[in-house]
Amino acid sequence: MALNLKTLPQANGGWFKPAENKGAVAILLEVKSFDRQRPTPNGPKDSALADVTIFGTQADLDAGTPAVHQGMRIEQTVLARDLETLVGGATVVTLDQVPAKKPGAYPAWVWRAQTDQAVVKKVVEYAERRDAAMEEAVAAAPDFD
Template sequence: MTLNLMDVPTQAGGWFKPKEAASAVAILLEVKSFDRQRPTPNGPKDSVLADIAIFHSADHLDAGRPEVFKGQRIEQTVLARDLETVVGGAVLVTVTQVPPTKPGAHPAWVWRQVSDPLIVQKVMAYADQRDAAVQAAAASAPSFD
């Protein structure tokens, strides 16, 4: 029998801080779950649980070595709601702030889709290499049959 190994979506990666990823060249978000109005100490919030790979610079992108966070929680309102329809999938984005539309409001963090084909190609190569390493590790695991 062949096993279909999957990760259990758990929050082990803390909370996503957009300010720390604002200068990233690319962010690969693999969305595991979306919770509408999840209870928090600061009141209910829309919340996303995701695995995040942040390519902070072109060098990290070229080397295929992102900073990886498994099970990170995203609770910024606009960021979380934009990912509601992506559960089970992935997006390649950057994050930036947009000025407020109302006087006295705070700037909002928003996702921007990565459209540069060279960046997309390099991130896809990273994902293919990562998946191949996982398959190789699973193939070399002992069989208990």
Template sequence: MTLNLKSIPTQAGGWFKPKETLDAVAILVEVSAWDRQRPTPNGPKDSALCNVSVFRTPEQLSSLTPEVSQGMRIEQTVLARDLETMIGSAVLVTVAQIPPTKPGANPAWVWRQVNDPTIRAQVIAYAEQRDKAVEAAVTAAPTFD
């Protein structure tokens, strides 16, 4: 029997804070789960459970060493809703703030797609390297048959 190893989506990575990633070169968001109107202490919110890899500087990108958070919650209204259809997929983005449309409202956080082919190629190389390391670890694991 072959091993079909999966991960249970768990929240261990805290909450996504867009302001902390505002100047990031690229953010790889891998969506594990999405909940509509999940109960929170601040009232129900749409919520995405994601693995987030943040490349803050060009040096992190070139060395393929992002800051990785497994099981991070994204609950900012627009950011979470944009991830609703992305379960089991990944997006390569940055974050930005757009001015409010109504006077007195707060600016909204939004995703911006990364279209630079060089950055995309480096992030894809990181993901492939990471996946190969996981496959190698699974292959090296002992069998108890």
């Protein structure tokens, strides 16, 4: 009898909390999917599912030791909507806040493209090393056929 193994959906990353990541040197977002008006306990919300790699400090970036969250939900209105066109792709960003349009409302979180090309280069190099290590591990896995 052959096993019908399936991979669990990558939904173990929790929810993205911008306030906890404000000031991060770089955030690598690898967007997996986007759901318009996904049902939630607080009503329907646009929602992005992404692998989120956070380089909180310059030391984290230099050492290549980010916090990695696979399958993280991003449901803040502007943050999620900005990721809709990036499904299947990746981007390197930072976080910022902009004043709310409505008086008395909280400032909105927004992504800002990381403009420091040296930072972007280090993030890309990290991702390339990570992907190469993954391919190497798969190639080194035993073949039982």
